[in-house]
Amino acid sequence: MMASKDELTVPKEDLADAWQRMLPERLHGGDKAEVRADGIDDRTLRVHIKTAGHQMLEFDFAVKYVDSREIDIQLTDVEKDGQSVDERTDIMQDLILDYRRHLHETAQALHHYTHS
Incomplete structure (x- = not known):
């Protein structure tokens, strides 16, 4: 079986900078x-999102490039006012789904950058 030629070749710091510029444009005001x-995996980005308003919610995601186009998103933590919260509630699942969609949109918007 041949190895995939569709590997991510963008330096991780450059990729993080591109995401830092692009992601806020896709989030809610x-x-x-x-x-x-x-710090360990060159294909993984750590994304921390703070919600607007009085909710004081913070979400942490690990976004890993499977190849130059496809990403795998893992939720790593949800906190409210500095305390971990149960992410299994319907409200939290809706928010997480929404942020996952924004992360996928960001990856798609950066295809020109990641896919050579």
Whole structure:
């Protein structure tokens, strides 16, 4: 079996910078995002999103590039006012689904950058 030629070749810091510029354009007004390269895996980004308003919710995601186009998103933490919360409620699941969609939209918007 041949190895895939469709591997991500963008340096991780450059990729994190591109995501940092692109993701806020896709979030709801007032939501804030911080994107950084993972310290261990060159294909993974760490995304921290703070919701706007009085909810004081914060979401952490690991976004891993499977190849130059496809991403795998894992929720790693949800906090409210600094305390972990149960992400299994319907309201939380809706928010998580919404943010996952924004992460996929960001990856799609960066296809020209990640797919050579």
